[in-house]
Amino acid sequence: xxxxxAVELVNVTKTFGSVVANKNVNMDVRKGEILAILxxxxxxxxxxxxxxxxxxxxxxxxxxIDGKEAVISSPKDAFAYKIxxxxxxxxxxxxxxxxxxxxxxxxxxxFDPKGISKKVEEISxxxxxxxxxxxxxxxxxxxxxxxxxxxxxxxRGADILIxxxxxxxxxxxxxxxxxxxxxxxxxxxxxxxxxTHKLHEVLSISDRVAILRKGEHIATxxxxxxxxxxxxxxxxxxxxxxxxERDEPQGSVDRLTVSHVNCVSREGVKLLDDxxxxxxxxxxxxxxxxxxxxxxELLEAIAGLQHLxxxxxxxxxxxxxxxxxxxxxxxxxxxxxxxxxxFVPEDRLGMGLVGNMDITDNMMLRSYRRGKSMFLxxxxxxxxxxxxxxxxxxVTPGTSTPVRRLSGGNVQKVLVGREISSxxxxxxxxxxxxxxxxxxxYTIYNLLxxxxxxxxxxxxVGEDLDVLMELCDRIMVIGSGRITxxxxxxxxxxxxxxxxxxxxxxxxNEEGGKG
Amino acid sequence: MFEFLSQFIQRSILQGTALLFGSTGEIITEKSGNLNLGIxxxxxxxxxxxxxxxxxxxxxxxxxxNPVLAILIPLLAxxxxxxxxxxxxxxxxxxxxxxxxxxxxxxxxxxxxxxxFFGGSLIKLVDSxxxxxxxxxxxxxxxxxxxxxxxxxDSENIFGKILYWxxxxxxxxxxxxxxxxxxxxVAAMVLKKTRVGLHLRAVGxxxxxxxxxxxxxxAYKYFAxxxxxMIAGLGGLYYVIDYANGVWSNNGFGDRGWLAxxxxxxxxxxxxxxxxxxxLFGGLYILFNYIDGxxxxxxxxxxxxxxxxTIIVLIVVSMRKKKENQPPASLGLSYFREER
Numbered sequence: 001x002x003x004x005x006a007v008e009l010v011n012v013t014k015t016f017g018s019v020v021a022n023k024n025v026n027m028d029v030r031k032g033e034i035l036a037i038l039x040x041x042x043x044x045x046x047x048x049x050x051x052x053x054x055x056x057x058x059x060x061x062x063x064x065i066d067g068k069e070a071v072i073s074s075p076k077d078a079f080a081y082k083i084x085x086x087x088x089x090x091x092x093x094x095x096x097x098x099x100x101x102x103x104x105x106x107x108x109x110x111f112d113p114k115g116i117s118k119k120v121e122e123i124s125x126x127x128x129x130x131x132x133x134x135x136x137x138x139x140x141x142x143x144x145x146x147x148x149x150x151x152x153x154x155x156r157g158a159d160i161l162i163x164x165x166x167x168x169x170x171x172x173x174x175x176x177x178x179x180x181x182x183x184x185x186x187x188x189x190x191x192x193x194x195x196t197h198k199l200h201e202v203l204s205i206s207d208r209v210a211i212l213r214k215g216e217h218i219a220t221x222x223x224x225x226x227x228x229x230x231x232x233x234x235x236x237x238x239x240x241x242x243x244x245e246r247d248e249p250q251g252s253v254d255r256l257t258v259s260h261v262n263c264v265s266r267e268g269v270k271l272l273d274d275x276x277x278x279x280x281x282x283x284x285x286x287x288x289x290x291x292x293x294x295x296x297e298l299l300e301a302i303a304g305l306q307h308l309x310x311x312x313x314x315x316x317x318x319x320x321x322x323x324x325x326x327x328x329x330x331x332x333x334x335x336x337x338x339x340x341x342x343f344v345p346e347d348r349l350g351m352g353l354v355g356n357m358d359i360t361d362n363m364m365l366r367s368y369r370r371g372k373s374m375f376l377x378x379x380x381x382x383x384x385x386x387x388x389x390x391x392x393x394x395v396t397p398g399t400s401t402p403v404r405r406l407s408g409g410n411v412q413k414v415l416v417g418r419e420i421s422s423x424x425x426x427x428x429x430x431x432x433x434x435x436x437x438x439x440x441x442y443t444i445y446n447l448l449x450x451x452x453x454x455x456x457x458x459x460x461v462g463e464d465l466d467v468l469m470e471l472c473d474r475i476m477v478i479g480s481g482r483i484t485x486x487x488x489x490x491x492x493x494x495x496x497x498x499x500x501x502x503x504x505x506x507x508x509n510e511e512g513g514k515g
Numbered sequence: 516m517f518e519f520l521s522q523f524i525q526r527s528i529l530q531g532t533a534l535l536f537g538s539t540g541e542i543i544t545e546k547s548g549n550l551n552l553g554i555x556x557x558x559x560x561x562x563x564x565x566x567x568x569x570x571x572x573x574x575x576x577x578x579x580x581n582p583v584l585a586i587l588i589p590l591l592a593x594x595x596x597x598x599x600x601x602x603x604x605x606x607x608x609x610x611x612x613x614x615x616x617x618x619x620x621x622x623x624x625x626x627x628x629x630x631x632f633f634g635g636s637l638i639k640l641v642d643s644x645x646x647x648x649x650x651x652x653x654x655x656x657x658x659x660x661x662x663x664x665x666x667x668x669d670s671e672n673i674f675g676k677i678l679y680w681x682x683x684x685x686x687x688x689x690x691x692x693x694x695x696x697x698x699x700x701v702a703a704m705v706l707k708k709t710r711v712g713l714h715l716r717a718v719g720x721x722x723x724x725x726x727x728x729x730x731x732x733x734a735y736k737y738f739a740x741x742x743x744x745m746i747a748g749l750g751g752l753y754y755v756i757d758y759a760n761g762v763w764s765n766n767g768f769g770d771r772g773w774l775a776x777x778x779x780x781x782x783x784x785x786x787x788x789x790x791x792x793x794x795l796f797g798g799l800y801i802l803f804n805y806i807d808g809x810x811x812x813x814x815x816x817x818x819x820x821x822x823x824x825t826i827i828v829l830i831v832v833s834m835r836k837k838k839e840n841q842p843p844a845s846l847g848l849s850y851f852r853e854e855r
Contacts (some may be wrong), residue, residue, distance in 0.1 A: 053727070055726075055727065055852075072728065072755070074777070075726060075728065075729045076729030077726050078729075079729055085727075086728070089729070091721070091723060091724040091727045092723045092724060093717050093720045093725075094721070094838065094844065095720060095723055095838050095839055095841075095844075096713075096717070096720070096722065100713060101724075103710075103713075104713065104714065104717050104725065104728040104730070105717075105725070105728030105729040105730045106729075107710065111708070111709055111710040111713070136838070138838050161844075241654065316519075
């Protein structure tokens, strides 16, 4: 590592209307180092990086590249300064091949697909990627798309790479691979900037950490001289209690029984394979597993949104003790029985909320059938919206702001808040804290605990094992559509869950090896 | 039988060429993400502007028509007219980010009115007995066929007859029929094989991505919409000067503009498929002439056939769910850069 600054930001300020996204930011990135940028949601990390990549233009301040002042007013300028950004939401054209996406926007004379493929393979070999240049993006898994993004910036000869939450969508194995690639780039003398929420990743990959809080640069510390506690303190500005409260389940009875459920995809892949479990009232059942192991399908099956190829789902109505088979019901009837699903997908807005509608209208998506008048009752949804904004501290100019204009974390609060408000008897939440900062996450945990105390059967699909182990009464592990085990949340160990998560994966690898 | 088939194909091609110009133009426009429903209006404007140019040239030239000028003046006037119309659409939807459907429909209403207004004025100017104006001399130049085609067809033996049939069917047109095919083929090539085409498609599929890749989204949208509009405008010119023998009559162009837009879907956004599609549509459009005893009630039903075919294509394409055959992903949407 040497001490030459590749990029230096001096007093950079950016505002959107009345919102200050970045205020007087001063920081630098050196050649041959990995700099992590750490900050809560809405702390201005992405905006700051977008100014380097030419998406936004700073209102005030200067950017120096290799010691010379640079004006980056378009992404093209950024390429000229050899800055490449890998966005959190991939900027790829779905119907194009990997190679077509990689050369998009480059003007270097003749358009020669074969030459492009060759150069792509060279880059892949150098940094240890696997990529098929002729594969279409819509046929790719998330990690492959990310690879295309990274190759895209390298193809342009980028010396400064910015990665916005690159690990958010990756499995641990894929993350390890990515980090190996990043270290390879560091060896190559490139400056790498990585934005992330995950402290252990910051500690394992970075050389220095820059912390942003509410748009301001708080500090830059050497990774070797810091620890998780200090970073958390710098990030949130106050010490956050790490203990999630957990009461003993009170008067638990069986609420929802899933037995031998099977589900096969259109391509003939088993999404759910003989899944059986029981969710009890007054407890939180955690579901752990590597992303895409069938969590989504399972929840959708219960909510009536997924076609089943076998098995039963029975529900005990808490009002009259009646046993109902949910397979005979449509999603609306299931919802009315009190089975609620709040799924936060990877893009956060895809399911459950309408981006162009305001918060009140989004509340009404669940209640518009109520009332006898031919006109809609807007008063109650508005009160509910106000309540959610207040209790969950949603940052918004008002209830009439389109949801699309809120930041990711706030969108999630609105989504989860709405489902909880309907007083369900079964509450299914998937990734409710995905991308949320620590404070907001705790707000969500408390909400779930309140529901549990009220006798609701809560099903919690999560990613973070520490949270699952502190929050849930029982943890069920799912792998490749199969339930690989159920453990007690109070007595289990992380290794135990990790083993169950990877168990089926190994089996699958062996099968893959044979085929 | 041969005779009949030859005649039917010939008329289908004549009828289809106006549609081919329109749909090639619309495909190029839509590939940039702009759903230009103003194409019918633009085709009207292309037609009337060509007529205006031709009218003044024919009057000024008197007896001695210069064939080069007779072609160039209406052509340039037409291109200019449709360029102006496309610029209106581009400015509203790209720069001001107005709703594309509303803008397009308004432009169509405007274009039809524009055509009829100036058409009516010209009719007044010549003080004609019939409600139309005829540019017969210019039409004659436009309809000049390939000179060798007729010579080839002179022989009497069987080989000569086949050649005659071939020439009648495929080589007996004015230059604009071939121009339409050439433009469509070039457009298909550019879209598929060149960097400009790749960038244009990226803009229509995902403008944010194109923008991040350093492609000038606004420029591409303006460029595609204006080029597309000008090509479509040629369809209007072709219709009046060539197909209708230089006779402009108000509302004569009819619903061909909408047919051209339907054809875009039929051709699944591929200009080379639009060539075959336009001739098929042209054939279906005039089919009623060839069905004995088709009464007044049946004719409109037969004229519906191209739309029925379009719906069937839509159904088939939707069922197959092939991503490549879907419309450009951001079709009809304005692009805002600083949106969060």
